[in-house]
Each structure stands twice: as C-alpha cells, then as structure tokens.
Amino acid sequence: MSTEIVEMHLKLLFDLDNLLNDMDEPAYKKIGFKVEEKEKQSLIKTRTDLLKKLPRATADIYERLKKRYQRAIAPVDNGFCFGCFQRLPIQLLARSEEIITCPNCGRILYWRKK
Amino acid sequence: MNLASLLSKDRIILSLKPGKKNKVIEDLVYTIKQGADAELIVSTLLKREELGSTGIGKAIAIPHCRSLAVDKLEIAVGRTTKPIKFNAIDKKPVSLIFLIIAPPQDPGNQYLITLGKIVQIAKELIKKKLIGKAQTPEEFITLIDQVEKGLKKGK
Known part of the structure; x- marks a missing residue:
C-alpha cells in the first residue's frame, strides 16, 4: 500500500474518531443535534x-x-508537534513526506498542506 | 469571542445555487479549502450527516465536524436562492446553512462553544424572521453581530 493511501486512510479514520468522540461529549449532547443510534453503530463499523x-x-x-x-x-x-508541543528535530522536518511519529510523545505526525 | 468576528465576507454566499445537499456542502467547503483537504472535510461532514441531519428546523442547517485539514476554526455561510432538501428535523427544506470546521486540537473547546452559539443565534434569526434580511455579506456579518449583542443584553 502506498504512503499516500495509508495517510489518506489514517486521516479519515482520525476524523471519524473525532466525530464519534464529540457525539459522547456532554457539551455536544446539550446543544441538541439529532444522532441516530443505528447510524452511529454503522459509523463504528465503517471505522473498523x-x-x-x-x-x-x-x-x-x-x-x-x-x-x-x-x-x-x-x-x-x-516545527512543533501539536500533541505534546515539543519542537521537532530538524532532521524529522526534512522527512515530512513520510508517515512518522513524534520522538517525544509518539503520536503520528501530520503536516498540513499550505 | 463573538461569532461575527469569526465570519469572513468571502466565505458568505447569499445567492447559493440550490442543489443536492452534498453539492451545497461541497460548494461551501470550497470557500475554505481546496483539493484533497476539501475532499477529506466533505467526506467527514457527510459522515456526520449520516448520523442524523444537522438541519435544526425552520430552514436552518449547521453541518459541522473536526478535521486535520484546518488549523483554526473556520466558518462558511450559504443562503440558497431556493430552499433545498436537507432531511431536517422538521422535514422542511433548508435555505440558510452555517458550516463549521474545527481543528482536532482545540484549546478551550472553542468548537463546541461556537456550535452552541450558532444554534442560539440561528434560533433568534428564525424567531425574528431575519433569515432573508441581509443582502450582502457585510450586512450579514452586521446582522449576526446585532443579534448576538441582543442575546447578550437579554441575559
């Protein structure tokens, strides 16, 4: 599987996880958007x-x-990891085309396209 | 933080071409991002719509999600020239759409606060029959500012 496809799947997976996390936030529930339990289960299956x-x-x-x-x-x-807010080593920045993890916290790093 | 300050006139389309829900969402996302980033955002927004429409009733919808593709809270607004089907809570068509995209890391949970605020302002726009009032993006921002200030005073 190419790096681009892995990255695309990871980004989608991550956005889906954020969607599912927000659904369970009390502050989100309080706003009052309709969420169908059946569809939520289907989204969990998509995630899997x-x-x-x-x-x-x-x-x-x-x-x-x-x-x-x-x-x-x-x-x-x-040049900072926005998970742990540590500055990343320059050598790592030069490898921004690869899927790599933060040497400090271990999170998968994502370089936004400018 | 007030909502009007988060609005930008180049992301407000008051004569949005009516079309299918997905197309209208796509058109609004493209005012914020293009290319692969826009595709990722649209895909997540549509997944959110699958969970239940963000059409809150009375012609207003608020599609929203978090996405890696943005580094700050982004809002686009569209008013369609004709109401469109959105599978809204009241089953009625929608003509005013507030679209919100937030970054995953969101200090102070600004996303959910803003989302709640938009729902509140949207309800006020419905109550005071102001949906069609603004004729230009600048007027729309002023209107939102006035409604927001009115809500604050009313507290």
Missing part, C-alpha cells in the same frame, strides 16, 4: 473496516496511541 484496510503495524500503532491519548495524530505547526 477502515482500520482493517491499514497495514497491521500502522493500525496497531494508531489504536495504541488512541487508547493512550484519545487523539492518535497530531498536526505539525511551525
């Missing part, structure tokens, strides 16, 4: 299918990080 599409090692890292931090991926901004 997406996870299966990833290489096993990547899926395991993602799940482990999600369990630890709730959010497994951290954006990179101005």
Whole structure:
C-alpha cells in the first residue's frame, strides 16, 4: 500500500474518531443535534473496516496511541508537534513526506498542506 | 469571542445555487479549502450527516465536524436562492446553512462553544424572521453581530 493511501486512510479514520468522540461529549449532547443510534453503530463499523484496510503495524500503532491519548495524530505547526508541543528535530522536518511519529510523545505526525 | 468576528465576507454566499445537499456542502467547503483537504472535510461532514441531519428546523442547517485539514476554526455561510432538501428535523427544506470546521486540537473547546452559539443565534434569526434580511455579506456579518449583542443584553 502506498504512503499516500495509508495517510489518506489514517486521516479519515482520525476524523471519524473525532466525530464519534464529540457525539459522547456532554457539551455536544446539550446543544441538541439529532444522532441516530443505528447510524452511529454503522459509523463504528465503517471505522473498523477502515482500520482493517491499514497495514497491521500502522493500525496497531494508531489504536495504541488512541487508547493512550484519545487523539492518535497530531498536526505539525511551525516545527512543533501539536500533541505534546515539543519542537521537532530538524532532521524529522526534512522527512515530512513520510508517515512518522513524534520522538517525544509518539503520536503520528501530520503536516498540513499550505 | 463573538461569532461575527469569526465570519469572513468571502466565505458568505447569499445567492447559493440550490442543489443536492452534498453539492451545497461541497460548494461551501470550497470557500475554505481546496483539493484533497476539501475532499477529506466533505467526506467527514457527510459522515456526520449520516448520523442524523444537522438541519435544526425552520430552514436552518449547521453541518459541522473536526478535521486535520484546518488549523483554526473556520466558518462558511450559504443562503440558497431556493430552499433545498436537507432531511431536517422538521422535514422542511433548508435555505440558510452555517458550516463549521474545527481543528482536532482545540484549546478551550472553542468548537463546541461556537456550535452552541450558532444554534442560539440561528434560533433568534428564525424567531425574528431575519433569515432573508441581509443582502450582502457585510450586512450579514452586521446582522449576526446585532443579534448576538441582543442575546447578550437579554441575559
């Protein structure tokens, strides 16, 4: 599987996880949007299918990080990991085309397209 | 933080071409992001719609999600020239859409606070029959500012 496809699946998986997390937030529930339980279960299944599409090692890292931090991926901004707010080593920045993890917190790093 | 300050006139389309719900969402997302980022956002927004329509009734919808593709809270507003089907809570068509995208890391949970505020302001727009009032994006921002200030005074 190409790096681009893995990255695309990871981003979608991450956005789905954020969607599911928000649904359970008391502040979100209070706003009063309609959420169908049946559809929520279907989304959980989509998530599981997406996870299966990833290489096993990547899926395991993602799940482990999600369990630890709730959010497994951290954006990179101005050379900082936005998960732990530590400056990333320059050598790492030069490898921004790869799927890599933060040397400090271990989160999967994501470089936004400018 | 007030809502009017988060609005930008180039992300307010008051003569949005009516079409299918997905197309209208896509048009609004493209005022914020393009290319692969826009596709990712649209895909997540549509997944959110599958969970239950964000059409809150009385012609207003508030599609929303978090996405890695943005680094700050982004809002786009669209008013369709004709109401469109949105599978809203009251089963009625929608003509005013507030679209919100937030980054995953969101200090102070600004996303949920803003979402709640938009729902509150949207209800006020319905109550005072103001949905069709603004004729330009600038007027729309002023209107939102006035409604928001009115709500604060009423507290």
